[in-house]
Amino acid sequence: MSQPIPLSHHDVAHSLALFRQQSPLIHCMTNDVVQTFTANVLLALGASPAMVIDAEEAAQFSAVASALLVNVGTLTRSRSAAMLAAVESANRAGRSWSLDPVAVGALAFRTEFCHQLLNHQPAAIRGNASEIMALAQEAVSGRGVDSRHQSDAAIQAAQKLALQSGAVVAVTGEVDFVTDGQRTLSVSGGSPLMTRVVGTGCALSAVVAGFASLPGDRLIQVASACRVVSLAGERAAAIASGPGSFIPAFLDALYLLTPEELA
Numbered sequence: 001m002s003q004p005i006p007l008s009h010h011d012v013a014h015s016l017a018l019f020r021q022q023s024p025l026i027h028c029m030t031n032d033v034v035q036t037f038t039a040n041v042l043l044a045l046g047a048s049p050a051m052v053i054d055a056e057e058a059a060q061f062s063a064v065a066s067a068l069l070v071n072v073g074t075l076t077r078s079r080s081a082a083m084l085a086a087v088e089s090a091n092r093a094g095r096s097w098s099l100d101p102v103a104v105g106a107l108a109f110r111t112e113f114c115h116q117l118l119n120h121q122p123a124a125i126r127g128n129a130s131e132i133m134a135l136a137q138e139a140v141s142g143r144g145v146d147s148r149h150q151s152d153a154a155i156q157a158a159q160k161l162a163l164q165s166g167a168v169v170a171v172t173g174e175v176d177f178v179t180d181g182q183r184t185l186s187v188s189g190g191s192p193l194m195t196r197v198v199g200t201g202c203a204l205s206a207v208v209a210g211f212a213s214l215p216g217d218r219l220i221q222v223a224s225a226c227r228v229v230s231l232a233g234e235r236a237a238a239i240a241s242g243p244g245s246f247i248p249a250f251l252d253a254l255y256l257l258t259p260e261e262l263a
């Protein structure tokens with residue numbers, strides 16, 4: 001398997017232009033902590049979020065939305081049934097779905113559920129190093145929702161997970177690595193401040209779900225999602241004085257990003 005190569009600026013510019021043009025409708029089945037932030041991130045970027053969670057409605061909606069996100073951060077038994085119904089319906093309708101395996105490996109029910117979901121053809125999986133290593137069943141000591149591993153330590157796990165599941169896998173941290181199992185791209189940028197507010201990873205996963213639904217090379221689309229978010233994060237951090245002012249600056253930076261300046 002090849003060494004990571006940097007994502008090209010030209011590819012990010014092209015993907016963002018396509019994302020804005022298509023304005024995907026993104027069905028988010030996400031955790032209770034990040035609902036509003038996730039919706040605001042998608043709106044700032046020019047997509048349309050919808051948080052539909054009842055099992056029957058979710059199955060109905062995932063068949064018509066552009067993309068589905070499943071995030072297990074505040075999973076319950078009944079939510080897992082609704083998520084599975086939505087995933088199966090998205091697959092039947094030929095829609096792509098993506099997974100954020102929050103704290104997988106640390107807790108039994110979500111771990112079992114995430115492994116079950118891997119059999120349902122996810123288009124993309126986005127997690128931190130602990131999560132990606134747990135999902136690929138590498139030896140890890142998961143601590144919950146924060147990663148204890150440098151993302152580069154998880155590259156091999158990400159490649160293995162991509163080959164096992166067929167998904168493009170993004171493992172995020174100081175540098176993000178995105179792989180289809182054969183090719184691996186690196187995305188730098190971002191800011192440590194992104195880890196001092198809740199939900200940047202979860203919102204990134206919703207953006208990944210949207211980009212993964214675009215036509216073209218899915219590896220490049222998912223890496224572009226990571227770059228759009230890391231660039232907005234680094235711009236916001238440059239003007240924020242702490243976590244409180246970071247959030248509005250981050251939404252503004254997402255809104256103001258243009259394909260022209262990315263190229």
Ligand SMILES: Nc1ncnc2c1ncn2[C@@H]1O[C@H](COP(=O)(O)OP(=O)(O)OP(=O)(O)O)[C@@H](O)[C@H]1O
Pocket residue numbers: 102127128129145146147172173174175176189190191192194195197198199200201202203204226229230233
């Ligand atoms: N040390 C860092 N330096 C720069 N950027 C970072 C750093 N750590 C994380 N990021 C960026 O923050 C974003 C979220 O990634 P992270 O790996 O922190 O997700 P996460 O652990 O799932 O977060 P959460 O669960 O709180 O939503 C990504 O865009 C990533 O590139």
Ligand SMILES: Cc1ncsc1CCO
Pocket residue numbers: 031032033034073074102145198199201202
């Ligand atoms: C803090 C927290 N607890 C469950 S989900 C969540 C947000 C994950 O990023």
Ligand SMILES: [Mg+2]
Pocket residue numbers: 102103127128145201202
């Ligand atoms: Mg997370």
